[in-house]
Amino acid sequence: xxxxxxxTPLDVADTEExxxxxxxxxxATRIAKTHLPERIDSMDEFEKLNDEQRQAVTTTEGYIRVxxxxxxxxxxxxTHRFVYLADKLGIPPxxxxxxxxxxxxxxxxxxxxxxxxxxxxxxxxxxxxxxxxQLLKEDGHVLHYPPNFLIxxxxxxxxxxxRCLEKLKISSQQYTIQxxxxxxxxxxxxxxxxxFLIDYxxxxxxxxxxxxxLMEGRKIASHADDRIVxxxxxxxxxxxxxxxxxxxxFALHILRNNENTKTKWQKRLQYIMVDEFQDxxxxxxxxxxxxxxxxxNLFVVGDPDQMIYSWxxxxxxxxxxxxxxxxxxxxxxxxxxxxxxxxxxxxxxSLIRKNKKRIEKHLLPHRKEDGHAIYFHAKTQKEEAxxxxxxxxxxxxxxxxxxxxAVLYRAHYVSRPIEETLRNHSLPYTVFKGVTxxxxxxVKEVLAYLRLIYNGEDQAFLRIINMPDRNVGxxxxxxLRDYAENHNCSYLAALSDNINTPLFENTNGAAFLELxxxxxxxxxxHSLTDLLTVILDKSGYEEHLRKSGDEERLNTLAExxxxxxxxxxxxxxxxxxxxxxHDIALYTQADMKDETESVKLxxxxxxxxxxxxxxxxxxxxEGVFPSQKTQNPEKIEEExxxxxxxxxxxxxxxxLSDAEGTNFDGSFRYPSRxxxxxxxxxLDYVVPLPAHLIGQNINPSNxxxxxxxxxxxxxxxxxxxTIFGNGEIRSIDKDxxxxxxxxxKTATPRMIRFSTPLKKIE
Numbered sequence: 001x002x003x004x005x006x007x008t009p010l011d012v013a014d015t016e017e018x019x020x021x022x023x024x025x026x027x028a029t030r031i032a033k034t035h036l037p038e039r040i041d042s043m044d045e046f047e048k049l050n051d052e053q054r055q056a057v058t059t060t061e062g063y064i065r066v067x068x069x070x071x072x073x074x075x076x077x078x079t080h081r082f083v084y085l086a087d088k089l090g091i092p093p094x095x096x097x098x099x100x101x102x103x104x105x106x107x108x109x110x111x112x113x114x115x116x117x118x119x120x121x122x123x124x125x126x127x128x129x130x131x132x133x134q135l136l137k138e139d140g141h142v143l144h145y146p147p148n149f150l151i152x153x154x155x156x157x158x159x160x161x162x163r164c165l166e167k168l169k170i171s172s173q174q175y176t177i178q179x180x181x182x183x184x185x186x187x188x189x190x191x192x193x194x195x196f197l198i199d200y201x202x203x204x205x206x207x208x209x210x211x212x213x214l215m216e217g218r219k220i221a222s223h224a225d226d227r228i229v230x231x232x233x234x235x236x237x238x239x240x241x242x243x244x245x246x247x248x249x250f251a252l253h254i255l256r257n258n259e260n261t262k263t264k265w266q267k268r269l270q271y272i273m274v275d276e277f278q279d280x281x282x283x284x285x286x287x288x289x290x291x292x293x294x295x296x297n298l299f300v301v302g303d304p305d306q307m308i309y310s311w312x313x314x315x316x317x318x319x320x321x322x323x324x325x326x327x328x329x330x331x332x333x334x335x336x337x338x339x340x341x342x343x344x345x346x347x348x349x350s351l352i353r354k355n356k357k358r359i360e361k362h363l364l365p366h367r368k369e370d371g372h373a374i375y376f377h378a379k380t381q382k383e384e385a386x387x388x389x390x391x392x393x394x395x396x397x398x399x400x401x402x403x404x405x406a407v408l409y410r411a412h413y414v415s416r417p418i419e420e421t422l423r424n425h426s427l428p429y430t431v432f433k434g435v436t437x438x439x440x441x442x443v444k445e446v447l448a449y450l451r452l453i454y455n456g457e458d459q460a461f462l463r464i465i466n467m468p469d470r471n472v473g474x475x476x477x478x479x480l481r482d483y484a485e486n487h488n489c490s491y492l493a494a495l496s497d498n499i500n501t502p503l504f505e506n507t508n509g510a511a512f513l514e515l516x517x518x519x520x521x522x523x524x525x526h527s528l529t530d531l532l533t534v535i536l537d538k539s540g541y542e543e544h545l546r547k548s549g550d551e552e553r554l555n556t557l558a559e560x561x562x563x564x565x566x567x568x569x570x571x572x573x574x575x576x577x578x579x580x581x582h583d584i585a586l587y588t589q590a591d592m593k594d595e596t597e598s599v600k601l602x603x604x605x606x607x608x609x610x611x612x613x614x615x616x617x618x619x620x621x622e623g624v625f626p627s628q629k630t631q632n633p634e635k636i637e638e639e640x641x642x643x644x645x646x647x648x649x650x651x652x653x654x655x656l657s658d659a660e661g662t663n664f665d666g667s668f669r670y671p672s673r674x675x676x677x678x679x680x681x682x683l684d685y686v687v688p689l690p691a692h693l694i695g696q697n698i699n700p701s702n703x704x705x706x707x708x709x710x711x712x713x714x715x716x717x718x719x720x721x722t723i724f725g726n727g728e729i730r731s732i733d734k735d736x737x738x739x740x741x742x743x744x745k746t747a748t749p750r751m752i753r754f755s756t757p758l759k760k761i762e
Contacts, residue, residue: 063326066301070648071339132251150241151585164231239457266294277302281313341371376686384659385421406612410625432602468544470508615650620658620672718761
């Protein structure tokens, strides 16, 4: 901008310092303009929808179920539906609840919506846990919880459990952290709602307050399970801390038991949309049911063929039987796949139609090119890994970035020979194992400073009191623990009460207290970026990292600073220490992004929601995939859904592979039933599969496949087993891949797997 004389602010700046500031401001403005997303016309985008997507967008009233096949554009439909409700129907965005299963998905939806209708309001687009945090911040007071309650992420909860076990003098040999956690979660679900905090079930205890109840209960509990549960609940209640299990349980308790609060939320939320409905558990299902009961506008979208989280409580019946739980349900099918090539789609369709518990659908490829679906059978695992490495080298030779290639497997142990071979071929790779950015040690420690400033909780105190070293060792920590216990106060308060005693004379505890107390009072006056900067400086933490010379940790710290700048930029005026800590606690691995130039190695569960031009699925062996642990029909169907998820991650080319050899139990390795479920007509076999492997293979899930059926013995066939000897096949259980055989040497018939070597008696 120039003045009347044609001069810019830079020309008239009278000092070099002012000029420097102006240059930085001008550069920031230039970058901001460069990165502004181009506004798109929502009506133009609406016209690009296919008929089924348009129907899902414009059918707004009542209970609606959308069966959206893999790659059928469900995120696009959800986004346009939100825009349609807000922009065309005039519904206030704050009256629309859209539930996704990851923060990453929620952020992507917000980004798309912002490009179409601007930033006048994003409504309530969040995960189930994120919505429950909103509800509890507003109405948690009915359970005597303050708005600034603490959210425990998984590591925080584990640390709290570990402290409880130490206090109770229970060794890790008696109870692992995982075992204790399972007991706590089970207890919380079995006891009605939040009665474990409000109405402790021991009748001898006189209930005055929640804390008194828990303290008295701890004294009389005799069984180790009860002692662990009560100690954990006591520590939680002392810090007003909720773990992920509590978020939904507390929200449900309020909605079930407080009519005014329930009615308020029901009336407020005129339209509710739930993504990935095949993955909801019973509590999430009930939450959606309660919230939609006033306006009766509930829109759910999902794919029963991609339900792979039963171990997390998900039930495919919630979407399969949606029309039985709600009145006048309209069902819309979205079957056009925009992601994958025709051959990948054909292979995926062939595989999944072998499942019985599903809603019948057939994906239709939108893309014209055929692509490839390839199967390679190796003699050894080393040969399988070498083949994969050579295919990757060939793909890179075409100018394709390694970041567009993924190697998927059923379990992490399968990756070992792949990793070794990729290293031998100098092919860089990244293994996704679950240690995310926000779980790294240095990030957790810096966030602990912010959490301690925010509400003085014990978890954060114990993490950072000696980071960097302040000479507050084990003896002093034990003293603080006992003092806090006896005076019903926090560790921070215990330190404050005793800082002038001889025990803390030769420590840096006083400076630590001064730092925390100063910003406990004034943190609202600072931006998050400024607060972080001053904490890192005054605490000595950043200097400590620099002296350690750990460049990787310093790089992580720099990335954390940038992430907070980005958070402030995105959140705008809504930024606060409270909102930041709540949002960070809800982050998951699915929210992390990796764009490094490397092959991506990950389990199929981790790959859910991702897509890559080139996908390798290795270890396709019976007993590996499907897992040896999943032999009943229901589990086999979930394993097949998992294979379907793996197949449909591929955009252009799908590579399947297995190897001969032996399993951990000494049994011979056969090709997975999922190879045969896919049917040979849909796969390009690199090498012919030996006939004996087809004949001895597992259950043909496709009873119409002549190649497989020909290799299975019929009822009445007389056979020889290497151990049991002569026998006769009495029945065939294809679901469990077993024969029922009456042997001459055994008093009762035995179930024997198809993969067991048997010789027919002519």
